[in-house]
Amino acid sequence: MRKRLGQHFLTDRRIIARILDVAAIQPEDVVVEIGPGKGSLTFPLAERVKHLVAIEYDPFFVDYLQERLLDQEHVQILQADARRLDYVELFLTHRLENRQVKLIANLPYYAAVPILLAILHASQLFQQCTFMFQKEVGERITAVPGQKSYSLLSVTAQYYSKPTYCFTVPAHAFHPSPQVESAVVNMQVFAQPLVQVVNQEHFFRVVKHAFLSRRKTLKNSLITHGQGLFPGDLLHQAFERLHFAPNIRGEELSVENFAALSNELLRLQREERTP
Structure with missing residues (x-):
């Protein structure tokens, strides 16, 4: 475990199954996964989807996943920083079709919001996104006007998508256990932003x-x-x-x-x- 990267690895198989259900994974799907880590979602995704591109920041886990999935030609493991990745270039390089791709992300707490914002700014590429965040971030994303959690992040997420708070993930579903709970949020991405703005x-x-x-x-x-x-x-x-x-x-x-x-x-x- 590399504490400097804020990594907590999802180990609960029931939670993994629920995340895949929320994402409505189908055999014909093309999926981009961010933050695969040890592969708790990567391996079941590789068994279920047509094409999988997984983006991992830590070179150690890139090597680990590439070795474990060497015979899976429909799976690519990339080493990249999802906060700074050019998603348009990613789609061009891997011949991914706009609006035909599902995204699944189990994000480290320290980088969750920057990664989310980077993805929202490229939201025209994705059909839907399923994220696991720190619970507090999930509540902010899905908050409505008048709630204490309603914020700039709420408006930004809801400008680009329709987010739904799906379920809470207890700390003991991870190893090592974090000090806070997590949340799974599904975001149905709009083909065009929710509202028309002049600028x-x-x-x-x-x-x-x-x-x-x-x-x-x-x-x-x-x-x-x-x-x-x-x-x-x-x-x-x-x-x-x-x-x-x-x-x-x-x-x-x-x-x-x-x-x-x-x-x-x-x-x-x-x-x-x-x-």
Whole structure:
């Protein structure tokens, strides 16, 4: 066990079977697996799917899996950092078809969110994703407006997909046991984002700044952290047109509300610049 990589290996066969059920694995499936480790999911996947590409960061386990699966021509084991991987290039190199690939990932806690964000930014490639996260991350991803866990991560995940919290994984399902529980989350990836936004970068700036000060109202948080991007007079006009309460907070807005706010602010800015 390499503690520096934060590795906890899934050993409970019942949990492994449930993950495969959640992912709805079929014989004709093409699967990308991230974080195979010792192969607790890799070996049953290799027996069940048409094509498997497994991405492992640790060279020790890359060698281990390549040796164990040497005779499986439909399986490729790659050494790569999933946080920085070019997924478009991966698909081209291995002749994977967009929207025809399922992803399964048992992610190390320290790298889970960066890997998730990298995958979401390439979400047009995948049909669905099944992740195992630290429980707290799973709760944030699936939280709805008004819940304490609702955050930038919730909005980002729900902009690109429909996430479902499937089940909790107890610590004793791993060796060595972590100090926290885990969660399996399935994400049905949208062919197009949930909402139409005029400018995606602006949309995510609005969302990010809305959650930087949860104790502040949405308007005050955007003014405080926006560095002039969100003038108070434009926010006042946008809130009135969208019928937002003046004291509304960021955690009360749905993905659709954030999209409407971003689009309205950009429209008002264009109106200001028009002679």
